[in-house]
Amino acid sequence: MLPDRPGRAPLPGLTHAGGSPAAGSSRGELEPFHSSLILFLGRAWDAVTDPAVGFLISKSPRRRLGKLIPWIVSSTPFGVVFYCLVWSTPSDTMPVSLKFLWYLTMYCFFQTSMSCYHVPYSSLTMFLGGNQRDRDSATAYRMGVEVFSTLVGSGIQGQIVGWYHASMMKSCSVPNGTLYNSTFPGLTDTLENTRKAYVIASVVLGSLYCMACLILFLGVKEQPGPLSPLGKTQLPFFHSLRIILGHLPYVWLLGGFLFMSLAFQIAQGIFAFFCTHAAGLAGRFQHLVLIMLVVASLSIPFWQWFLVRFGKKTAVFVGLSLIIPALIVITLVRHNFLLFVFMVILAGCSMAVLYLLPWSMLPDAVDDFRLKNPNYLNLEAFFYSFYVFFNKFAGGLSLGISTMSLHFAGYRASDCTHNPSVILTLQILMAPVPITLLLIAMAILRFYPIDEERRKQMRVEMEAASNWVKNENPGETKP
Secondary structure: OHHHOOOOOOOOOOOOOOOOOOOOHHHOOOOHHHHHHHHHHHHHHHHHHHHHHHHHHHHOOOEOOEOOHHHHHHHHHHHHHHHHHHOOOOOOOOOHHHHHHHHHHHHHHHHHHHHHHHHHHHHHHHHOOOOHHHHHHHHHHHHHHHHHHHHHHHHHHHHHHHHHHHHHHHHHHOOOOEOOOOOOHHHHHHHHHHHHHHHHHHHHHHHHHHHHHHHHHHHOOOOOEOOEOOOOOOOOHHHHHHHHHOOHHHHHHHHHHHHHHHHHHHHHHOHHHHHHHHOOOOOOHHHHHHHHHHHHHHHHHHHHHHHHHHOHHHHHHHHHHHHHHHHHHHHHOOOOHHHHHHHHHHHHHHHHHHHHHHHHHHHHHHHHHHHHOOOOOOOHHHHHHHHHHHHHHHHHHHHHHHHHHHHHOOOOOOEOOOOHHHHHHHHHHHOHHHHHHHHHHHHHHOOOOOOHHHHHHHHHHHHHHHHHHHHHOOOOOOO
């Protein structure tokens, strides 16, 4: 997840965050266009791999270690290697075209490895045993640890990025208001040090990646259920797709998740630019991001209690509403770090809802499908793969919206100060656009049919199905 976080660093060997080449064209550095193209093509490839991996998992047999865990374990070494290679810089003498292909290939391989890890890992929630409340509790723990892991990753890389942005802004002190040119030796040294720092950070994060996989392998056992035997699905791809997208609760949930994810990712994606160029907080945005992630991590237990007490749909509406006043105040205030801290605390509480509630509501939609379609088994990974796909699709769409909007507003990365139209565009992308998307998401989820009454009914039906299977197979033992 870290490469998609706000304030992420550019790929080593590309250009400075400010946009001007760091070491001159003579060294074969990639231009900002190449960086944007790599990210766009990588996300397009990722959009293809998620459903494909989900279908392959659904078609895979159950082995001695299970059906999902072998995918997770086998993909981990590849994910670590390709992640480190993404941050490694080829030789400076390599032509620009080959360097472009290097980064694009490593990025696509990394995204494929992450799909092979994340889709079965997310689907594993359905096979941990227990009742609905146990599963919701496991989802809360999973998302809380996921936010915490994002916080750890941001602590490793985010502080480097913040220092990097601050050093670049110091370069804007020259009289003509632009960055130093590429012959300035200090900038070249900064780039070289940054390259090494990101390689070290990638090795550290890769080690944590392996440790997490080892803990999962040793501590988690798959528990098949009466309506989910963890076998091979016999349906072809497009038939499976038509059945899944024909399930209305899942479609409503997908639509709401898409718009709320798009709203948050647009705001996150431009947060660094907004703080630097519109809010007058250059070099301090990384502290705000860390505060937001800490609050989001600490808020998840509260929202877990809230959804148990008042229901999931109510928790979604209340949680998403919290960020609306925060975005409005952030857009209107300048040079007030303390007020920004209070607003990102409020935004962090709302972000916890985005992390928790959609993933807590998805198992209910899958249960509803399994009860209504008992003959279509073992499609859980396919459900989760499209959920992951829509989340990543929202990330790619948010990147395109932000990039095109700033382009038409006249944004130039090499400028230290920007014209009023760029500032206005940043303000619009920071508040009116996300707020509109959040309202659309809440309107869609208003029609989501699985409320607490339906959840209780499903629990009774699942218990009845389980008892029926036990009576039909009295000699069956639990794996």
